[in-house]
Amino acid sequence: MHTTTRDKLIDSMIDALQRKGLHGIGLSKLLASADLPKGCLYHHFPGGKTDLAVAAxxxxxxxxxxxxxxxxxxxxxxxxxxxxxxxxxMTQLQDSDFELGCPLATIALESGPQDQAIRAALARAFATIRQVLEDQLQRHGYAQAAGLASLFVALYEGGLLQARVAGDGAPLHQAVTTLIQLTRQRPEAKSA
Structure with missing residues (x-):
């Protein structure tokens, strides 16, 4: 499959978000990692770094x-x-020596009220992820599927953050094991 210039820019931004966050990488370094000249950023993303971040x-x-x-x-x-x-x-994080976090989390932590386009894109992304999980849990009769989906996403984001900072996967592993055990106790119970 042919990788377009736009795809290269998006992939470079995703990698940058995982490693450094939005503000941790400058445009020159981002373009160098994509092996592209500066003009192509604004050709594909007229709003610059923000537009590219939203696309990522x-x-x-x-x-x-x-x-x-x-x-x-x-x-x-x-x-x-x-x-x-x-x-x-967790394997990806460990294999990267605890450098590659979730690109959504890093940009979410950096964004402020002025970053309306970024926050709107993040809200849609997290809603999409929660919905996919909720649909699967509901399909299998789990009670409170929406709440469980939100809990799994929160566990993922918080657990990866803790593991990344500590350089140790134990907090995520412990939280995952506990949540799965608690959820398995009554998967057939229907919510009221």
Whole structure:
């Protein structure tokens, strides 16, 4: 598959967000990592770094949605799929020497009220991720599927953040194990 200039820019931004955050990388370094001249950024993203960040957030949400589709296909039981998702994330973080975090989390932590386009894109991305999880949990009869989906996303983001800072996956592993055990206790209970 041919990678377009736009795709290269988005991929470089996603990598930068995972490693350094939005404000941790300058445009020159971002363009150098994509091996592209400065003019192509503004050709594809007239709003500059903000437009590129929004496109990267949207791409991450799309990729996560596709990853969940594939994961739930391979592991039809939602808790097994979610455990695998969290394990894959932890493996990626450990393999990167605790450098590669979640690109959505890093930009969310940096954004302020003035970053309306970025915050709107983040809100849509997190809503998409929660909805995919909720649909799977609901399909399998889990009570409070929306709440569980939100809890898994919060556990993922908070656990990865703690693991990244500590350089140790124990907090995420412990939280995942506990949440899955608690959820398995009554998966058939329907919410009122």
């Amino acid at each position: 957030i949207e791409q991450v949400a799309e990729r996560v949605q596709q990853a969940f589709t594939n994961l739930f296909h391979r592991h039809p039981e939602p808790l097994e799929a979610l455990a695998q998702w969290l394990q894959n994330s």
